Amino acid sequence: xLDKQLLTTSGLIAFLAIGIVTAEARQAAADYNSAAxxxxxxxxxxxxxxYGGGANAVVRVTPxxxxxxxxxNPNPEISAALLREIRAISDLPVRYVFNTHHHPDHIGNNxxxxxxxxxxxxxxxxxxxxxxxxxxxxxxGQPTVTFERDYSLSFGGATVEAHFYAPGHxxxxxxxxxxxxxxxxxxxxxxxxxxxxxxxxxxxAGILTLYDGILNLEFDAALAGRGPxxxxxxxxxxxxxWETLLGRVREAxxxxxxxxxxxxxxRQGDLGWTFNEGFYGQLYDVLQAD
Ligand SMILES: [Zn+2]
Numbered sequence: 001x002l003d004k005q006l007l008t009t010s011g012l013i014a015f016l017a018i019g020i021v022t023a024e025a026r027q028a029a030a031d032y033n034s035a036a037x038x039x040x041x042x043x044x045x046x047x048x049x050x051y052g053g054g055a056n057a058v059v060r061v062t063p064x065x066x067x068x069x070x071x072x073n074p075n076p077e078i079s080a081a082l083l084r085e086i087r088a089i090s091d092l093p094v095r096y097v098f099n100t101h102h103h104p105d106h107i108g109n110n111x112x113x114x115x116x117x118x119x120x121x122x123x124x125x126x127x128x129x130x131x132x133x134x135x136x137x138x139x140x141g142q143p144t145v146t147f148e149r150d151y152s153l154s155f156g157g158a159t160v161e162a163h164f165y166a167p168g169h170x171x172x173x174x175x176x177x178x179x180x181x182x183x184x185x186x187x188x189x190x191x192x193x194x195x196x197x198x199x200x201x202x203x204x205a206g207i208l209t210l211y212d213g214i215l216n217l218e219f220d221a222a223l224a225g226r227g228p229x230x231x232x233x234x235x236x237x238x239x240x241x242w243e244t245l246l247g248r249v250r251e252a253x254x255x256x257x258x259x260x261x262x263x264x265x266x267r268q269g270d271l272g273w274t275f276n277e278g279f280y281g282q283l284y285d286v287l288q289a290d
Contacts, residue, residue, distance in 0.1 A: 027228035032056070032192075037072065037081035040089060043221055043229055046158075047181050050085045053078040054105035055225040058185050059086055060178060062156025065095035068118070069176050069185050070225075074108030074139050082109060094118045096153060098162055099143065100187030101170045102130040106225070110141025121145045121153065123164050126172030165213030167203040173210070177217050184219040190238055192227030196273045197238075201282025204275075205290075208246070211239040241271045249283060259284045 030051055031038055038052030046061040054072030066086065072078050086094065094113045097120045099106055107130065110120050122130075122143025130136045145151075151162040161177045169188040176185040189210060191197035199207060214222075214235060222230045245268060252265040263280040 030228065032226040032228075035073075037078055037085060040085045041228075043183060043223070044181060047178065047183060048089050049223055049229075050082060051226075053081060054108060055100075055103075055187065056185075056223055056227075057082060058176070058223065059089055060158055060160070060181075061090050061092070062158045063092075064156035065092045066090060067096045067098070067153075067155065067158065067160055068094045068113060069098045070100055070106040070187065071097060071109040071113065071141075073105045079109040079112045083112065096121060096155065096160070097141075098122070098160065098174065098176050099126060100174050100176060100185060100225070101172050102126050102133060102136055103170070103188070104135055104139060106187065107136065107139060107141065110139075112141075114141050119145055121147070121151060121162065123162070123172050123174045124148050125164065126170075126174060129170060129172045163213060163217075166206045166209040168207060168210045169198050169203075171203075175214055175217070177219065179218055182219050183221045183223075184214065184217055186214060186222050186224055186235070188225040189214075190222070190224040190230070190235065192224035192230065196275060201275070201279040201284075202286055204242075204246070204279070204283050205286040207242050208239065211235075211242060215239060241273070245271060245273070249280075250287065253284065253287060257284075 027041060032051050034052035036053055037050060040048050040050045042048050048059045050057045050059065055070050057072055058069035060067040072082055093116055095118055097110055097113050097118050099122050114120060120141060120143040124146045127143050127146050130142055149164045153160045159180050161179060163175045163177065165175065173189050188198050220232050222235050224230060248266050249262065252262055257265045259281055262284050263277050266280065268275060
């Protein structure tokens with residue numbers, strides 16, 4: 001009897017382990033940079049992300065409808081494929097769209113959901129950048145509900161909170177937090193697919209403000225614009241790398257580094273980052289102006 005119980009227990013553990021490995025293996029094998037929509041991965045019950053065809057798009061399911069974060073590259077096939085993936089998750093309509101920043105691979109198919117009755121919510125700065133950027137100004141589906149820094153939505157028993165902390169990847173980065181699911185969408189403020197973060201030197205000077213804002217939130221799962229689900233520890237590690245790099249830059253400047261030799265006097269290879277001279281020049285200018 002005891003033996004049988006042990007067998008049953010170990011069998012169950014093996015079964016659960018296979019389930020976990022499969023989900024992880026699927027995320028590890030996924031092509032996040034594919035030009036086409038590739039598939040959907042469940043993050044936790046009622047929370048999914050669709051990858052490929054542009055940036056990761058997050059789908060939150062509520063009994064009253066869906067909340068979508070980011071809508072991939074502007075393209076009819078991508079729009080149709082994104083809709084198919086969403087329909088496979090739920091028959092309910094998308095009621096709200098949030099965008100994490102104005103780049104085309106994040107906002108491209110907003111209009112598809114607007115046409116079906118969704119409301120687009122976005123940061124004022126994001127909306128202004130969208131209207132003034134040649135890459136995006138002709139893309140329809142701009143936010144009609146805008147906010148200056150923070151926005152909170154209660155819908156279908158779910159809560160969504162959107163925050164601007166500091167410029168990072170763009171001047172309009174929005175962190176979208178689902179506190180009830182302990183999940184946060186960080187989008188391109190965190191580099192995953194490309195190890196070197198997509199942050200310019202000007203914005204790098206204030207990046208710890210952004211990270212501190214993020215790490216003040218309650219979460220244990222996070223998602224970058226491309227790539228699999230990340231842990232809180234991985235985001236903490238990113239912050240600590242930034243702190244190290246910025247500390248080295250300040251030390252080099254204190255020791256007499258100039259705009260031209262700041263890059264050669266700042267070690268970054270051990271962090272796995274390859275920021276270029278333009279980045280260091282911008283960072284130098286901002287730090288000198290302080
Ligand atoms: Zn971007």
